[in-house]
Amino acid sequence: MNNNSVGDVLIVLVTGTIALLLMALFGVSFILYYHRRRKQTLLEKQTLTETYQREILQTQIEIQNHTLQQIGQELHDHVGQMLSLTMIQLSVLEDDLSGTAHRPAVRHAIETVERTLQDVRALSKTLDNGTVQRFGLKESLSLEMDRIRRTGRFQTQFLVAGAPYPLGEQAETVLFRMAQESLTNAMKHSGGKQLTLTAEYHADFFILIITDDGAGFNPEETSRRGAELSGSGLLNLRQRARMLGGDCLLTSRPDTGTRVEIRVPMPKAESPEDKMSGRLSENM
């Protein structure tokens, strides 16, 4: 190999090395950029989906609240009114029948209507969204447990741990509806006699625990049965908890009852604007 050939090969080697380095740099940069961009796109998509789901859920909750409020008002105004009227008429009849054998029966009917009227009023209160807004979550939950206890079918216990603090109107309404749904599920499906509701006010988060002493079930088996058969109750609860930035955990085993734990973070301190708008809405 003469000097010229060595020189030519050297030129090729140097140029080749530089070109190879540039190619590798281009390839690696492209791959890194591609993956970063893809990750970003996926994240954006995920955020969009979550926002969309949250909006849908919020709309559902608003519709549900509105419907329940209407039913509550209807129960209070119409059914309650009719029952009051029936009670007055029965009272008149009781007076007319004084001294006869039919009077105790009418007295009994009056007492039944009175109990029904109380139940209807209690039910209309729990259906009314305004109750949570007026009295707060703790008081509304207490009312709900009282209402269930009064049915005579269940023994109820309501426990509060920690110093209660406001969670915000929307969060409290959502939590109240979640508690109602969990309690209804327990009443319908558990077959138990004891319902316990615990509200734990921690420094950073709030926990709501609903437990029953019923038959329990195998959650894995239920989820295997598919959406149609297993229902969407737990999924709804979980979605609502996530909407509040928290989560919902269900634990159950056959013969050991069921425990639903809803955990949400403590709301951040209200901004001056929020406080102002809160005061304005209260005064209206």
Added chain:
Amino acid sequence: MPEWLVKLSVADKIYLLLLTATAIILTVNYKRVPKNLRPLLFLAAVHLITELIADYIHFSLKQNNIIVYHFLSPIEYIIVSIIFYRSLNKPAFRRAVLLSVPIFVFLVGIFEYFLEPPNHNNSLAIMTETILVVSWCFLFFRGLLDREDGYQPEKDQTFWVLIGILFYFLGNFFILGTLDYFIEKDVALGGKIYYAGYAFNYLLYLIISLTSLVRFRLAQTHE
């Protein structure tokens, strides 16, 4: 072995060996090579034949062999266009590639007739070809960024081959495009620059050979 082959420079011998090896590797693995990259076998064959003819004319007949490269440019572009036609996903881009072939051939004819006769280096044709190929390369890479199907470029043979093609043409753009100028000004410098161009040829065929030998896990989705 013919005498003219012995007279070849080391760089030329390495290049011919590499072209032969690549052609063999591509032939053996032809069915395993993705459909969009199969024209690479013809590219290697055309380059090998062109180099052999050019070396024969130069070393055996002692004549100017530059006319051979005037034929190579349009043939090379047609083969590379087929690769891009099969690799690009958007129909509009594919149509553009298809349309560019007759336009390029027509331009080469114009250059041959009016500007670069067969006894001159065909710099204009090479530069035009490079601009077109680099454009298709960037369209391909841009298209990859829009994919949403879990594509992974590092596991795609086409991605690496097209990086090789991009750098091969970019390198030749500066080297062959300016060769006429440097030969006129400084023959020694022109010679050095000419040999530097071999690096890009080597890299292209090394990439083609290596990617044909490596089993890529990603299913080809460019076709």
